[in-house]
Amino acid sequence: MTVEHDSADVPVVIVGAGPVGVTAALLLARRGVRTVVLERHHDVYPLPRAVATDDEVRRILQAAGIHQEFAAVARPARGLRLLDARHRVIAEFRRSPQGHHGFPQTSMFDQPELERLLRAALARHAECELRGGAEVTAVEQDADGPARVTYRDDEGEHVLLAEAVLGCDGAGSLTRDAIGAGWEDLRFEEHWTVIDVTTKAAVRCWEGVDQVCDPHRPATFMRIGEDRYRWEFRLREGEVLDAERLRELVAPWVDISRIDDFHVIRQAQYTFRARIADRWRRGRVFLLGDAAHLTPPFVGQGLCSGLRDAYNLTWKLARVLQQGGDEGLLDTYERERKPHARHVIRLAVATGWAMTGGQDRAAALRRTAVAAACRVPGVTSRAGRDLSRPLPAGPLIRRSRLGGTYCPQPRVTSEDGQQVRLDDLLGDSFAVLTAVPLPPSLRALTDGLGARVVDVHESGDDGTLAAWLRAGRADAVLLRPDRVVLDVVPAGGTDFTDTAAWAPLLCTTRRPAEQPVSALPLSRSSAR
Numbered sequence: 001m002t003v004e005h006d007s008a009d010v011p012v013v014i015v016g017a018g019p020v021g022v023t024a025a026l027l028l029a030r031r032g033v034r035t036v037v038l039e040r041h042h043d044v045y046p047l048p049r050a051v052a053t054d055d056e057v058r059r060i061l062q063a064a065g066i067h068q069e070f071a072a073v074a075r076p077a078r079g080l081r082l083l084d085a086r087h088r089v090i091a092e093f094r095r096s097p098q099g100h101h102g103f104p105q106t107s108m109f110d111q112p113e114l115e116r117l118l119r120a121a122l123a124r125h126a127e128c129e130l131r132g133g134a135e136v137t138a139v140e141q142d143a144d145g146p147a148r149v150t151y152r153d154d155e156g157e158h159v160l161l162a163e164a165v166l167g168c169d170g171a172g173s174l175t176r177d178a179i180g181a182g183w184e185d186l187r188f189e190e191h192w193t194v195i196d197v198t199t200k201a202a203v204r205c206w207e208g209v210d211q212v213c214d215p216h217r218p219a220t221f222m223r224i225g226e227d228r229y230r231w232e233f234r235l236r237e238g239e240v241l242d243a244e245r246l247r248e249l250v251a252p253w254v255d256i257s258r259i260d261d262f263h264v265i266r267q268a269q270y271t272f273r274a275r276i277a278d279r280w281r282r283g284r285v286f287l288l289g290d291a292a293h294l295t296p297p298f299v300g301q302g303l304c305s306g307l308r309d310a311y312n313l314t315w316k317l318a319r320v321l322q323q324g325g326d327e328g329l330l331d332t333y334e335r336e337r338k339p340h341a342r343h344v345i346r347l348a349v350a351t352g353w354a355m356t357g358g359q360d361r362a363a364a365l366r367r368t369a370v371a372a373a374c375r376v377p378g379v380t381s382r383a384g385r386d387l388s389r390p391l392p393a394g395p396l397i398r399r400s401r402l403g404g405t406y407c408p409q410p411r412v413t414s415e416d417g418q419q420v421r422l423d424d425l426l427g428d429s430f431a432v433l434t435a436v437p438l439p440p441s442l443r444a445l446t447d448g449l450g451a452r453v454v455d456v457h458e459s460g461d462d463g464t465l466a467a468w469l470r471a472g473r474a475d476a477v478l479l480r481p482d483r484v485v486l487d488v489v490p491a492g493g494t495d496f497t498d499t500a501a502w503a504p505l506l507c508t509t510r511r512p513a514e515q516p517v518s519a520l521p522l523s524r525s526s527a528r
Contacts (some may be wrong), residue, residue, distance in 0.1 A: 413460025
């Protein structure tokens with residue numbers, strides 16, 4: 001057996017090259033942090049396949065640098081309809097074509113297309129290296145020193161020493177086992193079949209998602225692309241769907257007995273579960289995505305939650321590795337993301353039971369209650385907003401009306417007079433949005449953070465930013481690199497509310513290493 005050691009530490013090793021792992025690598029690359037991504041498959045991983053994303057995650061893809069390419073393969077969706085067993089509409093949850101984050105509130109897509117875009121972007125970054133056919137066999141970390149990642153490929157066994165490891169290796173995560181994390185079961189488990197189809201036949205759809213609330217055969221239907229559709233049906237114990245049964249199930253949408261152009265390109269069975277890891281970090285080893293949480297698909301947030309993990313963690317990790325940021329920055333990752341992930345999982349479970357009715361005697365009562373609730377004015381609009389509730393207050397989120405929320409993203413005027421999205425103007429740094437002139441003390445603080453200052457009255461937007469500040473009773477806000485409000489200058493105030501709590505984490509006097517880990521080579525050394 002040949003054991004290979006890199007002659008120098010690798011800044012970050014990412015285990016798993018699914019959308020979460022590759023997005024994390026791209027976000028780190030934009031901050032100059034080099035990564036090695038290890039993936040046991042040589043090509044795009046075949047399972048699972050997400051089909052929906054929200055506008056917040058579209059904004060994350062913008063930060064990763066692929067939003068324009070993604071727009072070409074994504075299809076805005078009208079929203080969600082609840083149907084009864086006879087396909088009569090119980091309720092409609094409409095989604096806007098222009099959400100808070102500057103994108104359609106819901107978009108449909110084919111995950112393999114997203115993965116190809118992500119991998120193409122990865123190949124364009126010298127800071128990233130993808131090693132396919134690399135099966136990770138161990139992740140270890142001593143009390144002091146780098147983490148040790150052992151993997152096997154066609155050439156033998158190798159070892160990488162890393163400043164940090166991101167476990168993006170799915171529900172069966174080896175990384176999760178390595179840090180001693182276990183699952184907390186949130187009490188939901190159902191068996192479903194997922195069928196992806198291509199056809200040019202006329203399929204009855206409303207350009208959104210249909211959820212059939214039938215306790216005997218709950219189902220989901222959606223149009224993914226120009227001629228791509230997906231059906232999902234809950235399976236009975238031991239049930240296998242043959243061609244004849246499939247024909248009967250899809251008949252409410254399309255009569256495939258009368259057409260030849262109906263091709264099942266993929267059929268797979270899934271067990272939908274609701275779980276969350278009891279710990280997401282040990283030292284510099286972190287869990288992201290399905291390695292940290294499993295979400296039933298009823299609110300379309302499984303992949304979205306993983307990409308939120310990547311966005312939350314990567315800027316903090318880059319600041320610690322490259323700019324001497326305090327290690328306490330990394331403590332905020334699980335503290336901020338875990339409550340939000342738990343909330344989304346519980347919402348998905350509640351939605352699943354309400355929609356499908358479950359399999360108990362209370363099913364009819366639940367469906368009746370859902371229908372009644374959806375007739376209350378404002379309920380359907382509030383249901384969509386509930387996914388974006390503020391992150392909890394903590395060291396990097398000071399309590400206020402706007403603290404922990406995302407700032408809106410209107411189009412603004414760039415220095416060369418072009419209309420661009422706000423984040424494209426702000427870049428990857430901290431930012432201050434202000435409606436008043438900043439006093440010298442705040443200017444010094446923002447300069448220390450490298451924050452870009454934008455006067456909302458001169459931004460060239462449609463008034464969205466100024467109105468948002470007024471509604472939040474703030475004269476200015478400090479935005480983190482992930483566009484979450486860290487702190488505010490209250491209306492009529494002269495300073496942020498609690499600089500002493502967060503400044504030591506960000507404005508550290510500790511010097512970074514003389515040779516930043518992001519500048520170290522990634523080439524392998526000879527075996528020793």
